Amino acid sequence: MNSEEKYLKQRERKAKRLSLLFRLMWVLPVKKNKIVFACFEGDGGYGDNPKYIAEELHRRGEKLDLVWLTHDVMREFPSYIKVRKDNIWNTVFHLATAKVWIDNYRKPYGTLKRKNQLYIQTWHATIGFKAVGLFRGDKFPEIARRVSEWDSNLADYVLSNSEYCDKVYPKKLLYNGPTLRVGSPRLDILVNSKQEHNVSMRKKLGIDMDEYVVLYAPTFRGGTQKDTKKVYLEDFSIDFNRVAKTFEKKYEKKCRILLRVHPQVSAKLDVNDLYTKDGILDVSLIPDLSEIMATADIVITDYSSCAFDAAFVGIPVLLYADDVKEYVNNRGEFMWKREELPFDIAENNEELENNILQFGESNYKKQVKLFMSKNKVSEDGKASERLGEIIVNYIDTM
Secondary structure (H helix, E strand, C coil): CCHHHHHHHHHHHHHHHHHHHHHHHCCCCCEEEEEEEECHHHCCCCCHHHHHHHHHHHHCCCCCEEEEEECCCCCCCCCCEEEEECCHHHHHHHHHCEEEEEECCCCCCCCCCCCCCEEEECCCCCCCCCCCHHHHHHHCCHHHHHHHHHHHHHCCEEEECEHHHHHHHHHHCCCCCCEEECCCHHHHHHHHCHHHHHHHHHHHHCCCCCCEEEEECCCCCCCCCCCCCCCCCCCCCCCHHHHHHHHHHHHCCCEEEEECCCHHHHCCCCHHHCCCHHHCEECCCCCCHHHHHCCCCEEEECCCCHHHHHHHCCCCEEEECCCHHHHHHHHCCCCCCHHHCCCEEECCHHHHHHHHHHCCHHHHHHHHHHHHHHCCECCCCCHHHHHHHHHHHHHHHC
Protein backbone atom coordinates (compact mmCIF):
# COMPACT_ATOMS: atom_id res chain seq x y z
CA MET A 1 0.00 0.00 0.00
CA ASN A 2 1.55 3.32 -1.07
CA SER A 3 1.41 6.58 0.89
CA GLU A 4 -1.63 7.89 -1.00
CA GLU A 5 -3.58 4.69 -0.36
CA LYS A 6 -2.70 4.85 3.33
CA TYR A 7 -3.84 8.46 3.46
CA LEU A 8 -7.16 7.55 1.79
CA LYS A 9 -7.78 4.79 4.34
CA GLN A 10 -7.01 7.21 7.14
CA ARG A 11 -9.46 9.77 5.74
CA GLU A 12 -12.14 7.09 5.29
CA ARG A 13 -11.87 6.05 8.93
CA LYS A 14 -12.00 9.67 10.04
CA ALA A 15 -15.07 10.32 7.85
CA LYS A 16 -16.91 7.32 9.31
CA ARG A 17 -16.24 8.52 12.84
CA LEU A 18 -17.50 11.98 11.94
CA SER A 19 -20.69 10.57 10.36
CA LEU A 20 -21.35 8.53 13.50
CA LEU A 21 -21.02 11.64 15.64
CA PHE A 22 -23.54 13.47 13.43
CA ARG A 23 -26.03 10.62 13.83
CA LEU A 24 -25.63 10.76 17.60
CA MET A 25 -26.25 14.53 17.56
CA TRP A 26 -29.46 14.01 15.62
CA VAL A 27 -31.21 13.22 18.89
CA LEU A 28 -31.21 17.02 19.33
CA PRO A 29 -33.84 19.10 17.53
CA VAL A 30 -33.10 21.48 14.68
CA LYS A 31 -33.39 25.10 15.79
CA LYS A 32 -35.55 26.85 13.21
CA ASN A 33 -33.89 30.28 13.37
CA LYS A 34 -30.28 29.06 13.60
CA ILE A 35 -27.86 29.68 10.72
CA VAL A 36 -24.25 28.46 10.78
CA PHE A 37 -21.51 30.12 8.74
CA ALA A 38 -18.02 28.93 7.87
CA CYS A 39 -15.29 30.34 5.64
CA PHE A 40 -12.16 28.78 4.11
CA GLU A 41 -12.34 25.61 6.21
CA GLY A 42 -12.34 27.62 9.43
CA ASP A 43 -9.22 29.56 8.43
CA GLY A 44 -11.21 32.53 7.15
CA GLY A 45 -12.28 35.35 9.41
CA TYR A 46 -15.28 37.62 8.84
CA GLY A 47 -15.14 37.85 5.06
CA ASP A 48 -16.07 36.58 1.62
CA ASN A 49 -19.66 35.68 0.65
CA PRO A 50 -20.74 34.41 4.09
CA LYS A 51 -19.99 37.81 5.68
CA TYR A 52 -22.30 39.71 3.36
CA ILE A 53 -25.09 37.17 3.68
CA ALA A 54 -24.84 37.46 7.48
CA GLU A 55 -24.95 41.25 7.26
CA GLU A 56 -28.02 41.16 5.03
CA LEU A 57 -29.86 38.81 7.38
CA HIS A 58 -29.03 41.08 10.31
CA ARG A 59 -30.14 44.14 8.36
CA ARG A 60 -33.54 42.58 7.85
CA GLY A 61 -34.12 42.58 11.58
CA GLU A 62 -35.12 38.94 11.75
CA LYS A 63 -34.71 37.15 15.08
CA LEU A 64 -31.99 34.80 13.95
CA ASP A 65 -29.29 32.90 15.78
CA LEU A 66 -26.18 33.52 13.65
CA VAL A 67 -23.23 31.25 14.49
CA TRP A 68 -19.77 31.46 12.88
CA LEU A 69 -17.28 28.58 13.07
CA THR A 70 -13.63 29.62 12.98
CA HIS A 71 -10.30 28.31 14.24
CA ASP A 72 -9.34 31.68 15.72
CA VAL A 73 -12.11 32.88 18.03
CA MET A 74 -10.10 36.01 18.91
CA ARG A 75 -10.78 37.49 15.50
CA GLU A 76 -13.07 40.48 15.27
CA PHE A 77 -16.74 39.80 14.53
CA PRO A 78 -19.92 41.86 14.95
CA SER A 79 -21.65 41.49 18.29
CA TYR A 80 -24.73 39.93 16.67
CA ILE A 81 -22.71 36.88 15.57
CA LYS A 82 -21.88 34.05 17.98
CA VAL A 83 -18.29 33.03 17.31
CA ARG A 84 -17.49 29.41 18.08
CA LYS A 85 -14.28 27.40 17.85
CA ASP A 86 -14.22 25.23 14.74
CA ASN A 87 -13.43 21.89 16.37
CA ILE A 88 -15.13 18.56 15.89
CA TRP A 89 -17.59 18.88 18.78
CA ASN A 90 -18.70 22.45 18.08
CA THR A 91 -18.86 21.86 14.35
CA VAL A 92 -21.01 18.75 14.61
CA PHE A 93 -23.27 20.21 17.31
CA HIS A 94 -23.97 23.47 15.48
CA LEU A 95 -24.37 21.92 12.04
CA ALA A 96 -26.63 19.17 13.39
CA THR A 97 -28.94 21.69 15.09
CA ALA A 98 -29.01 24.52 12.50
CA LYS A 99 -31.75 25.13 9.98
CA VAL A 100 -29.38 26.68 7.40
CA TRP A 101 -25.70 26.22 6.53
CA ILE A 102 -23.69 28.87 4.66
CA ASP A 103 -20.16 28.00 3.55
CA ASN A 104 -17.67 29.07 0.88
CA TYR A 105 -15.60 25.87 1.02
CA ARG A 106 -16.04 22.12 1.32
CA LYS A 107 -17.62 20.66 4.45
CA PRO A 108 -15.51 18.02 6.20
CA TYR A 109 -15.56 14.58 4.58
CA GLY A 110 -18.16 12.57 6.50
CA THR A 111 -20.49 15.48 7.33
CA LEU A 112 -24.18 14.51 7.32
CA LYS A 113 -27.23 16.72 6.77
CA ARG A 114 -30.85 16.16 7.69
CA LYS A 115 -33.69 16.42 5.19
CA ASN A 116 -35.15 19.53 6.79
CA GLN A 117 -31.91 21.52 6.62
CA LEU A 118 -30.81 23.92 3.87
CA TYR A 119 -27.18 24.09 2.71
CA ILE A 120 -26.15 26.94 0.41
CA GLN A 121 -22.65 26.49 -0.95
CA THR A 122 -21.48 29.99 -1.88
CA TRP A 123 -18.03 28.82 -3.08
CA HIS A 124 -15.06 31.19 -2.89
CA ALA A 125 -14.74 31.85 -6.61
CA THR A 126 -17.10 32.05 -9.53
CA ILE A 127 -15.05 32.36 -12.71
CA GLY A 128 -11.38 31.51 -12.23
CA PHE A 129 -8.16 30.50 -13.93
CA LYS A 130 -7.20 27.31 -12.14
CA ALA A 131 -8.35 23.88 -13.19
CA VAL A 132 -10.72 22.56 -10.54
CA GLY A 133 -12.40 19.18 -10.16
CA LEU A 134 -12.60 17.01 -13.26
CA PHE A 135 -11.00 19.78 -15.32
CA ARG A 136 -7.74 18.76 -13.63
CA GLY A 137 -7.75 15.44 -15.48
CA ASP A 138 -5.15 13.06 -14.09
CA LYS A 139 -3.94 15.82 -11.74
CA PHE A 140 -7.19 15.50 -9.73
CA PRO A 141 -6.34 13.51 -6.57
CA GLU A 142 -8.69 10.78 -5.42
CA ILE A 143 -9.19 12.35 -1.98
CA ALA A 144 -10.13 15.68 -3.59
CA ARG A 145 -12.68 13.88 -5.77
CA ARG A 146 -14.24 12.13 -2.77
CA VAL A 147 -14.44 15.31 -0.69
CA SER A 148 -15.88 17.24 -3.65
CA GLU A 149 -18.55 14.64 -4.34
CA TRP A 150 -19.46 14.37 -0.67
CA ASP A 151 -19.92 18.11 -0.21
CA SER A 152 -21.74 18.59 -3.52
CA ASN A 153 -24.19 15.84 -2.61
CA LEU A 154 -24.97 17.71 0.61
CA ALA A 155 -25.53 21.09 -1.04
CA ASP A 156 -29.05 22.22 -1.95
CA TYR A 157 -27.80 25.16 -4.00
CA VAL A 158 -24.52 26.57 -5.28
CA LEU A 159 -24.17 30.28 -6.02
CA SER A 160 -23.51 31.41 -9.57
CA ASN A 161 -23.00 34.73 -11.32
CA SER A 162 -23.11 33.58 -14.93
CA GLU A 163 -24.23 31.15 -17.56
CA TYR A 164 -20.60 30.06 -17.71
CA CYS A 165 -20.65 28.93 -14.06
CA ASP A 166 -23.91 27.06 -14.54
CA LYS A 167 -22.31 25.14 -17.40
CA VAL A 168 -19.00 24.25 -15.75
CA TYR A 169 -20.13 23.43 -12.19
CA PRO A 170 -21.02 19.78 -12.94
CA LYS A 171 -17.44 19.11 -13.99
CA LYS A 172 -15.73 21.78 -11.88
CA LEU A 173 -17.48 21.16 -8.55
CA LEU A 174 -18.93 17.70 -9.30
CA TYR A 175 -22.29 19.33 -8.63
CA ASN A 176 -25.42 18.60 -10.66
CA GLY A 177 -28.06 20.31 -8.53
CA PRO A 178 -29.71 23.72 -8.98
CA THR A 179 -27.69 26.94 -8.92
CA LEU A 180 -28.74 30.33 -7.62
CA ARG A 181 -27.64 32.76 -10.30
CA VAL A 182 -27.84 35.80 -8.03
CA GLY A 183 -24.29 37.14 -8.26
CA SER A 184 -21.55 37.28 -5.62
CA PRO A 185 -22.48 38.81 -2.24
CA ARG A 186 -18.83 39.75 -1.61
CA LEU A 187 -18.95 42.10 -4.62
CA ASP A 188 -22.06 44.00 -3.55
CA ILE A 189 -20.12 46.71 -1.69
CA LEU A 190 -17.84 47.21 -4.70
CA VAL A 191 -20.87 47.75 -6.92
CA ASN A 192 -22.89 49.86 -4.49
CA SER A 193 -20.43 51.76 -2.27
CA LYS A 194 -16.85 51.34 -3.48
CA GLN A 195 -15.87 54.98 -2.91
CA GLU A 196 -17.22 55.01 0.64
CA HIS A 197 -15.18 51.92 1.52
CA ASN A 198 -12.18 53.31 -0.36
CA VAL A 199 -12.15 56.37 1.89
CA SER A 200 -12.63 54.43 5.13
CA MET A 201 -10.04 51.75 4.34
CA ARG A 202 -7.41 54.27 3.21
CA LYS A 203 -7.97 56.16 6.47
CA LYS A 204 -7.55 52.92 8.41
CA LEU A 205 -4.34 52.04 6.54
CA GLY A 206 -2.90 55.56 6.56
CA ILE A 207 -2.99 55.97 2.76
CA ASP A 208 -3.62 59.39 1.24
CA MET A 209 -6.45 59.70 -1.26
CA ASP A 210 -4.10 60.98 -3.97
CA GLU A 211 -1.79 57.94 -3.75
CA TYR A 212 -1.97 55.26 -6.44
CA VAL A 213 -2.70 51.93 -4.78
CA VAL A 214 -1.58 48.60 -6.26
CA LEU A 215 -3.01 45.47 -4.65
CA TYR A 216 -0.87 42.36 -5.14
CA ALA A 217 -2.94 39.27 -4.30
CA PRO A 218 -1.28 35.96 -5.24
CA THR A 219 -3.25 32.75 -5.17
CA PHE A 220 -3.03 29.84 -2.73
CA ARG A 221 -0.41 27.19 -3.39
CA GLY A 222 -0.91 24.02 -1.41
CA GLY A 223 0.82 21.11 -3.10
CA THR A 224 -0.78 18.30 -5.05
CA GLN A 225 -3.48 17.52 -2.44
CA LYS A 226 -2.62 13.82 -2.55
CA ASP A 227 -1.80 13.92 1.14
CA THR A 228 -1.86 16.46 3.97
CA LYS A 229 -2.32 19.99 2.63
CA LYS A 230 0.83 22.11 2.75
CA VAL A 231 0.52 25.82 3.52
CA TYR A 232 3.48 28.15 3.17
CA LEU A 233 4.38 31.77 2.53
CA GLU A 234 6.40 31.86 -0.64
CA ASP A 235 9.26 34.08 -1.70
CA PHE A 236 7.95 36.49 -4.31
CA SER A 237 9.84 36.96 -7.56
CA ILE A 238 7.89 40.10 -8.45
CA ASP A 239 10.10 43.19 -8.18
CA PHE A 240 7.97 45.45 -5.99
CA ASN A 241 10.35 48.42 -6.23
CA ARG A 242 10.31 48.24 -10.02
CA VAL A 243 6.52 47.97 -10.05
CA ALA A 244 6.14 51.02 -7.80
CA LYS A 245 8.56 53.14 -9.82
CA THR A 246 6.85 52.16 -13.09
CA PHE A 247 3.41 53.17 -11.83
CA GLU A 248 4.82 56.43 -10.43
CA LYS A 249 6.35 57.15 -13.83
CA LYS A 250 3.09 56.36 -15.65
CA TYR A 251 0.67 58.26 -13.40
CA GLU A 252 2.98 60.80 -11.74
CA LYS A 253 1.68 59.84 -8.30
CA LYS A 254 3.19 58.24 -5.24
CA CYS A 255 2.54 54.49 -5.46
CA ARG A 256 1.62 52.32 -2.47
CA ILE A 257 1.68 48.54 -2.82
CA LEU A 258 -0.55 46.35 -0.67
CA LEU A 259 0.14 42.63 -0.26
CA ARG A 260 -2.71 40.25 0.50
CA VAL A 261 -1.98 36.53 0.64
CA HIS A 262 -4.65 33.83 0.64
CA PRO A 263 -6.70 33.42 3.90
CA GLN A 264 -5.40 29.88 4.39
CA VAL A 265 -1.87 31.27 4.39
CA SER A 266 -2.62 34.35 6.51
CA ALA A 267 -4.33 32.10 9.09
CA LYS A 268 -0.89 30.67 9.83
CA LEU A 269 0.69 34.12 10.27
CA ASP A 270 0.88 36.56 13.12
CA VAL A 271 1.96 40.21 13.10
CA ASN A 272 5.61 39.15 13.38
CA ASP A 273 5.41 37.10 10.18
CA LEU A 274 4.09 39.81 7.89
CA TYR A 275 6.03 40.75 4.78
CA THR A 276 8.11 43.83 5.62
CA LYS A 277 10.43 44.22 2.62
CA ASP A 278 10.41 46.88 -0.09
CA GLY A 279 8.07 49.23 1.78
CA ILE A 280 5.13 46.90 1.17
CA LEU A 281 2.03 47.29 3.32
CA ASP A 282 0.99 43.73 4.20
CA VAL A 283 -2.79 43.63 4.70
CA SER A 284 -3.05 39.84 4.82
CA LEU A 285 -4.54 39.78 8.31
CA ILE A 286 -7.53 41.87 7.22
CA PRO A 287 -10.12 39.13 6.60
CA ASP A 288 -12.28 40.78 3.94
CA LEU A 289 -10.67 41.08 0.51
CA SER A 290 -13.56 43.16 -0.84
CA GLU A 291 -12.85 45.98 1.61
CA ILE A 292 -9.17 45.89 0.69
CA MET A 293 -10.01 45.81 -3.01
CA ALA A 294 -12.08 48.98 -2.61
CA THR A 295 -8.81 50.90 -2.11
CA ALA A 296 -7.14 49.48 -5.23
CA ASP A 297 -6.51 51.50 -8.36
CA ILE A 298 -5.26 48.28 -9.94
CA VAL A 299 -4.96 44.60 -8.93
CA ILE A 300 -2.00 42.40 -9.81
CA THR A 301 -2.34 38.66 -9.31
CA ASP A 302 -1.19 35.39 -10.77
CA TYR A 303 -3.98 32.81 -10.87
CA SER A 304 -6.33 34.14 -8.20
CA SER A 305 -10.01 34.45 -9.12
CA CYS A 306 -9.94 37.89 -7.47
CA ALA A 307 -8.82 39.08 -10.93
CA PHE A 308 -12.31 38.36 -12.25
CA ASP A 309 -13.97 39.85 -9.17
CA ALA A 310 -12.02 43.06 -9.70
CA ALA A 311 -12.73 43.13 -13.42
CA PHE A 312 -16.47 42.65 -12.98
CA VAL A 313 -16.68 45.74 -10.75
CA GLY A 314 -14.52 47.93 -12.98
CA ILE A 315 -11.10 47.65 -11.30
CA PRO A 316 -8.10 47.29 -13.67
CA VAL A 317 -6.16 44.01 -13.52
CA LEU A 318 -2.75 42.82 -14.65
CA LEU A 319 -1.43 39.27 -14.34
CA TYR A 320 2.06 38.30 -13.24
CA ALA A 321 2.62 34.55 -13.58
CA ASP A 322 6.26 33.48 -13.48
CA ASP A 323 5.69 29.74 -12.99
CA VAL A 324 3.11 28.82 -15.63
CA LYS A 325 4.67 25.49 -16.68
CA GLU A 326 5.26 24.38 -13.09
CA TYR A 327 1.75 25.36 -12.06
CA VAL A 328 0.10 23.55 -14.97
CA ASN A 329 2.21 20.49 -14.27
CA ASN A 330 0.94 20.50 -10.69
CA ARG A 331 -2.69 21.59 -11.14
CA GLY A 332 -3.62 20.81 -14.73
CA GLU A 333 -4.37 23.05 -17.70
CA PHE A 334 -5.97 26.44 -17.10
CA MET A 335 -9.68 27.03 -17.64
CA TRP A 336 -9.01 29.71 -20.29
CA LYS A 337 -6.73 30.26 -23.23
CA ARG A 338 -4.77 33.51 -23.13
CA GLU A 339 -6.63 35.01 -26.06
CA GLU A 340 -9.96 34.50 -24.27
CA LEU A 341 -8.97 36.66 -21.29
CA PRO A 342 -9.31 40.42 -20.95
CA PHE A 343 -6.02 40.62 -18.99
CA ASP A 344 -2.42 41.29 -20.06
CA ILE A 345 -0.13 38.53 -18.76
CA ALA A 346 3.54 38.88 -17.82
CA GLU A 347 5.87 36.00 -17.02
CA ASN A 348 8.78 38.13 -15.81
CA ASN A 349 9.42 41.59 -14.39
CA GLU A 350 10.42 43.13 -17.72
CA GLU A 351 7.13 42.04 -19.33
CA LEU A 352 5.22 43.33 -16.31
CA GLU A 353 6.88 46.74 -16.59
CA ASN A 354 5.97 46.92 -20.29
CA ASN A 355 2.38 45.90 -19.57
CA ILE A 356 2.08 48.62 -16.92
CA LEU A 357 3.39 51.30 -19.25
CA GLN A 358 1.21 50.17 -22.16
CA PHE A 359 -1.96 49.57 -20.13
CA GLY A 360 -4.96 51.40 -21.53
CA GLU A 361 -8.02 51.56 -19.30
CA SER A 362 -10.56 52.22 -22.07
CA ASN A 363 -9.48 49.17 -24.09
CA TYR A 364 -9.36 47.09 -20.91
CA LYS A 365 -12.94 48.03 -20.00
CA LYS A 366 -14.05 47.19 -23.51
CA GLN A 367 -12.47 43.74 -23.29
CA VAL A 368 -14.02 43.06 -19.87
CA LYS A 369 -17.46 44.11 -21.10
CA LEU A 370 -17.10 41.75 -24.06
CA PHE A 371 -16.00 38.90 -21.75
CA MET A 372 -18.96 39.46 -19.41
CA SER A 373 -21.41 39.61 -22.28
CA LYS A 374 -20.07 36.45 -23.92
CA ASN A 375 -20.28 34.48 -20.66
CA LYS A 376 -23.51 36.15 -19.46
CA VAL A 377 -22.00 37.45 -16.23
CA SER A 378 -24.18 39.56 -13.96
CA GLU A 379 -22.95 41.38 -10.84
CA ASP A 380 -25.50 44.09 -10.04
CA GLY A 381 -24.89 44.55 -6.32
CA LYS A 382 -28.07 42.78 -5.20
CA ALA A 383 -26.78 39.26 -4.51
CA SER A 384 -26.95 39.54 -0.72
CA GLU A 385 -30.46 40.95 -0.88
CA ARG A 386 -31.69 38.08 -3.06
CA LEU A 387 -30.09 35.46 -0.83
CA GLY A 388 -31.48 37.04 2.31
CA GLU A 389 -34.96 36.75 0.81
CA ILE A 390 -34.43 33.10 -0.13
CA ILE A 391 -33.13 32.15 3.32
CA VAL A 392 -35.81 33.99 5.29
CA ASN A 393 -38.57 32.54 3.11
CA TYR A 394 -37.17 29.05 3.67
CA ILE A 395 -37.11 29.51 7.43
CA ASP A 396 -40.64 30.95 7.47
CA THR A 397 -42.21 28.26 5.31
CA MET A 398 -40.45 25.06 6.38
